[in-house]
Amino acid sequence: MRNLTKRLIVMLLAVVLVASLLPAAHAASSVKDFQDAIVETAMAYYYKGPLVQYDSTAMTAQSRLSHGESRISSGDPPEWAADDNTLFTVCSDFAYTVVYNACGYKLMDGSRNAITRKMAQDLDPATPGIVFYTGGATGKYDAEAAIESEKLLQPGDVVTYYNTNKGTGHSTVFVGDVLGDGKKYFCNSNGKKIDLKTGVDKIDSERNSLGGSVRLDDYSVLFYEKGAFAYVGDPNAVTGFSIIRPAQAAADKGLTLTDAAKTRLERRGLDVKRETSVKKYNSVQTGDTITVTLTLTNHGKADLKGVSVAESAPTGAAIVPAQLEGGLTASATGVTGKVDIPVDKTVTFSYNIATTAKQGETVTIPAGKVEGLSTRPLTFEVGGKQWSEANLAVFAETAKKADRSRFRSLERKGDLDFANAVYRELFGIELGLPAEMQTLRDTLETWTKIPGVSEKTFGGQMLYVKRDGDLDADALRLKKMMIPEHQAGWAVYVREDVNEIPDTLGAVGRAVELKEEFYQPGDIFFGYVHQSSTNRNVFEPDVFVYLGSKKAVGFIGDPSEVKFYSFDSSIGQLLREDVLFAMRPTLVIEDVNALVGSSKPLPFTDVTEADWFYTYVKDLYNDGTVNGMTATTFVPKGNLTYGQALKLIVCALGHGEQAPVDGGHWASGYLKFAQSKGWIADNVDLNGNVTRLAFCRIAAKAKNLTDHPDKNPFTDTFDADVLALYKAGVINGMTETTFEPDGLLTRAQISKIIHTLRGV
Numbered sequence: 001m002r003n004l005t006k007r008l009i010v011m012l013l014a015v016v017l018v019a020s021l022l023p024a025a026h027a028a029s030s031v032k033d034f035q036d037a038i039v040e041t042a043m044a045y046y047y048k049g050p051l052v053q054y055d056s057t058a059m060t061a062q063s064r065l066s067h068g069e070s071r072i073s074s075g076d077p078p079e080w081a082a083d084d085n086t087l088f089t090v091c092s093d094f095a096y097t098v099v100y101n102a103c104g105y106k107l108m109d110g111s112r113n114a115i116t117r118k119m120a121q122d123l124d125p126a127t128p129g130i131v132f133y134t135g136g137a138t139g140k141y142d143a144e145a146a147i148e149s150e151k152l153l154q155p156g157d158v159v160t161y162y163n164t165n166k167g168t169g170h171s172t173v174f175v176g177d178v179l180g181d182g183k184k185y186f187c188n189s190n191g192k193k194i195d196l197k198t199g200v201d202k203i204d205s206e207r208n209s210l211g212g213s214v215r216l217d218d219y220s221v222l223f224y225e226k227g228a229f230a231y232v233g234d235p236n237a238v239t240g241f242s243i244i245r246p247a248q249a250a251a252d253k254g255l256t257l258t259d260a261a262k263t264r265l266e267r268r269g270l271d272v273k274r275e276t277s278v279k280k281y282n283s284v285q286t287g288d289t290i291t292v293t294l295t296l297t298n299h300g301k302a303d304l305k306g307v308s309v310a311e312s313a314p315t316g317a318a319i320v321p322a323q324l325e326g327g328l329t330a331s332a333t334g335v336t337g338k339v340d341i342p343v344d345k346t347v348t349f350s351y352n353i354a355t356t357a358k359q360g361e362t363v364t365i366p367a368g369k370v371e372g373l374s375t376r377p378l379t380f381e382v383g384g385k386q387w388s389e390a391n392l393a394v395f396a397e398t399a400k401k402a403d404r405s406r407f408r409s410l411e412r413k414g415d416l417d418f419a420n421a422v423y424r425e426l427f428g429i430e431l432g433l434p435a436e437m438q439t440l441r442d443t444l445e446t447w448t449k450i451p452g453v454s455e456k457t458f459g460g461q462m463l464y465v466k467r468d469g470d471l472d473a474d475a476l477r478l479k480k481m482m483i484p485e486h487q488a489g490w491a492v493y494v495r496e497d498v499n500e501i502p503d504t505l506g507a508v509g510r511a512v513e514l515k516e517e518f519y520q521p522g523d524i525f526f527g528y529v530h531q532s533s534t535n536r537n538v539f540e541p542d543v544f545v546y547l548g549s550k551k552a553v554g555f556i557g558d559p560s561e562v563k564f565y566s567f568d569s570s571i572g573q574l575l576r577e578d579v580l581f582a583m584r585p586t587l588v589i590e591d592v593n594a595l596v597g598s599s600k601p602l603p604f605t606d607v608t609e610a611d612w613f614y615t616y617v618k619d620l621y622n623d624g625t626v627n628g629m630t631a632t633t634f635v636p637k638g639n640l641t642y643g644q645a646l647k648l649i650v651c652a653l654g655h656g657e658q659a660p661v662d663g664g665h666w667a668s669g670y671l672k673f674a675q676s677k678g679w680i681a682d683n684v685d686l687n688g689n690v691t692r693l694a695f696c697r698i699a700a701k702a703k704n705l706t707d708h709p710d711k712n713p714f715t716d717t718f719d720a721d722v723l724a725l726y727k728a729g730v731i732n733g734m735t736e737t738t739f740e741p742d743g744l745l746t747r748a749q750i751s752k753i754i755h756t757l758r759g760v
Contacts, residue, residue: 016088026401028254034247035156037102037261039175042187044078046214051081054213080376084276092116094189095171102261103250116169120162120240129249135240145230146241150223156247162240185216263372274375293350300342311335311368316357325349326389357382383587481583521548524583604634616751636748643667643686693741697721714739
């Protein structure tokens with residue numbers, strides 16, 4: 001018997017030991033836990049102030065551009081709100097999100113824009129968590145009972161009311177005496193007093209200067225102030241009313257608090273914000289140093305001791321090791337440490353990362369942790385180099401010299417050749433945009449009818465970007481040039497799924513909202529004018545290039561309509577477009593230094609800055625039109641052959657290199673091309689020197705120049721092509737009265753002629 005007792009004791013100890021080694025089962029949270037978590041989560045949004053904005057069905061272009069383009073969802077906790085990522089919400093979405101982030105419980109499935117109506121009118125009273133419900137199709141509204149229900153309120157309850165006749169309603173979260181001042185409050189997102197231009201809410205501004213659209217309002221107004229919209233005792237103002245206790249529903253389902261909710265209960269009042277030094281809409285570049293800043297604020301009633309911080313190492317960049325404020329340490333593997341945050345104080349610290357990713361790759365800063373609160377993951381695509389201030393100044397100075405006549409060779413209506421020409425003629429770079437706007441529209445965008453969207457809203461059409469997998473290489477490159485945040489206007493939509501109804505419907509996002517300050521010199525705009533506002537067709541695009549210093553050059557049809565614009569207010573008001581989208585070529589151009597202000601040094605020992613032809617040779621060399629006779633010599637006094645002359649004209653006018661014909665002379669392809677265009681009729685000795693007269697006859701036909709001066713200045717030629725080039729300012733005489741048609745052209749002379757010829 002004694003041995004049996006010993007064996008039982010040993011077995012019991014073994015069971016206890018094994019049980020101690022097993023992971024503890026997650027006990028379901030209590031109703032009180034959920035209620036406290038909902039209150040703390042609602043207040044976390046409230047403490048964000050103007051970083052959480054109210055916006056209804058559509059976000060205005062100005063609010064998107066000024067405050068960021070995000071809308072609160074179940075995946076966007078308050079910690080994700082920062083200066084570069086403002087959260088937008090409506091009342092019903094706010095209630096849904098608070099509960100979901102605290103409890104992991106969904107108030108309802110489906111569109112959260114319909115929560116207010118659904119919860120106030122179409123709910124089944126038997127739904128888990130319904131404490132009081134009246135009105136709607138399932139019951140007659142009882143004003144007296146609605147007022148009496150106020151006594152049932154507990155912190156964490158969601159209160160919703162609706163007026164069927166007016167189609168209006170409101171959802172709130174009851175947080176009780178959260179401020180400890182003896183009053184009871186509703187925490188709600190209400191935009192009636194918000195000023196989107198300043199980001200300040202008048203109610204909150206008067207009370208505590210926090211601003212924002214998430215407000216604390218005296219709960220008694222909702223029940224007892226007659227004449228107020230929220231007075232639930234007036235059946236003319238409210239036809240449906242409900243109190244939902246999501247804490248009870250979550251407890252009944254056996255759910256547990258989210259990690260973030262646990263932290264908010266343990267570290268009450270902790271407010272976290274993470275942002276970077278990357279300016280909004282600007283490209284990250286290889287070699288950039290990005291500063292990541294964390295701002296931790298204590299809104300609670302007790303000092304926060306030993307708050308843990310853990311930031312993971314980024315991809316596409318490397319953390320610069322350093323000792324940070326408060327004893328935190330930045331190493332190659334991340335940022336770790338603990339900080340103390342006194343009551344009503346803010347602790348801010350920053351660390352740097354150096355970009356190693358190449359163009360087209362991404363830099364990703366993964367989500368970090370402050371206690372159990374997750375910071376927002378950040379991803380940037382590495383683009384082309386941005387212009388320096390010096391280069392921007394050169395760009396603007398170059399643009400000032402632009403003359404309408406430089407673009408008069410553009411004949412196709414409303415196409416991208418104009419944008420190509422601006423870059424080519426002014427800055428010596430080929431963008432490679434498709435020749436026709438139709439190509440861009442067909443390969444990159446689609447006009448389509450959105451199912452379920454009223455024609456009255458915006459004509460029932462939207463512009464949306466196809467998925468990357470559906471785009472060829474050229475269209476994918478164009479998509480990477482687009483600035484999604486800068487798309488606006490009548491119905492522009494840049495998400496990937498046309499069947500997903502966007503948040504930005506309606507006329508409030510018109511291009512009139514887009515300010516000049518959001519753009520950089522070199523940005524390209526494409527505008528459509530809808531036929532409902534003019535007699536023009538919606539598919540007639542206008543093309544504009546922003547030159548800087550409030551100047552833009554636009555092409556709206558034939559060459560006589562090349563115009564220069566000055567913007568004083570907004571792009572939309574200037575251009576009068578119904579639909580406008582923008583592209584930034586520097587996001588994909590590999591070597592922006594070739595554009596302006598900085599070019600490759602000439603390798604030629606026989607060309608100096610003092611030479612009269614230096615500028616012509618430098619520009620033509622930098623854009624690839626001319627090469628040297630050797631790696632280090634240009635031979636400016638050397639004569640030009642027929643083959644060299646034909647290649648210069650063909651390539652300078654943008655027709656590209658021509659392969660030799662059947663393995664013949666290296667320039668035979670250029671001769672064949674010129675003959676096909678009617679520039680030259682006979683075969684010529686491609687190795688022979690070209691005369692001044694012969695060159696002029698080819699060049700004038702290539703540019704289709706036919707105007708003559710009123711008086712012939714030359715005594716030794718009456719040739720029509722020579723006179724046409726003289727009239728256009730391409731050539732001069734060897735003296736004031738002689739042209740010397742049989743003379744030979746030097747490489748220095750041809751550099752000036754080709755440089756000038758391209759601009760006429």
